[in-house]
Amino acid sequence: MAAAPQPLAPDPAADLALRLALTIRHDGQGGVADDLVDPDGLTRWVHAHAAALPAGELPFTADDAALAAVRDLRAAVRALFARAVPGEPSRADARHLMPVEEALRRLNAAAAAVPVVPHLTWPPGDGPAAGHRAAAAGAPAAAALTAALAHAAIAFLAGPDRTRLRACHAPRCVRYFLKDHPRQEWCSPSCGNRARVARHHDRHRPGAGT
Template sequence: METTAQLLGEPLPVELMNTIWADRDGVHDALADPDGTRAWLRAVAPRIALLADHDLAGITAADTADLAGRLVLLRDALRRLAAEATGDPRTAAASAIRERDAAIAAVNQAAGAVPTWSALTWVAGEAPVRHVRTQGHAAGAAVSAIAEEAIGMFSRGDEAGLRACLAPGCVLYFVKDHPRREWCSPSCGNRARSARHYRRHRTGGSD
């Protein structure tokens, strides 16, 4: 099973925010069930140093359900903070977490839930290698790693580049990595331009 989330190459906290997505049928949740959670984790695993396919294969159904709950809580907290940072006006994109302090507490809790640390191995004749170790199963530690990355993003001021995609019907976020970038994806850009063209045609003027 492939994840239904739109992976846009954004930082992992933003990719997690974007597990809430929308189309003409409404707003969807890519983490709505254990299979969806497992599919999303498998899709982002190559970007998380401590998570591999065999880690996901070894977790139980109960563990997967727990992970889904933790990821959804972290996702909703990050979307609340993203809305704060971007002044997001989109009603459909509103987080289930309404209070900023509750969102901050959820992120902090997620970051500290499963400790990780670095370990060095150095085989004679080979280059030294850094490994990431974890207390508990790796998939759980991946949630903490995403929370840790989010804390770094917000505390360094990186959220200044964070944007809410204001294309019609979109609920995604993105990082503005180019001065001319206005939308999360080319398809949203096309949709926004089409809507703009329609408004100009209807009113007979410019917007």
């Protein structure tokens, strides 16, 4: 019996960019949930993803300006994700996507707000690791955060993992995911179950196939 295919781990940039996009998600009850509806939600999200953010982004407490900046960036990232996936984007996304040129402008503007430089770390007993940090200290926290997120999104969209990006087309789902194996169609088993149930209902509704 062949072993089940193992999920491919995304690089850190892909993971951070995806996690930002997935702050909008199916709520499990037929609606859509948004993890970034207020500054407290953004503060919790940043602290939950501290390990993926460059050193110096924490401690962080969001305010209204930071929330607006990150939500604007998220809208740009989701628009570019929709462009990147094969076929059509999520139906739930399609009504709300900004034009691609506007998305590119917002993403590049956020990235340019805080330029970064290569940075090497080499802990005792471990190997060297390359990363990035702000070229100059003292950038406002909101600008530093959105710049870090924009840099991650750019690295992902210009990198090899972009070809694995897919939109989940299960009913009411708005999630993007990285395809781990050729037969994967949905972001999760629960979405696969909902999609199969919906297909069954479509095939057996009155008038179907006539």
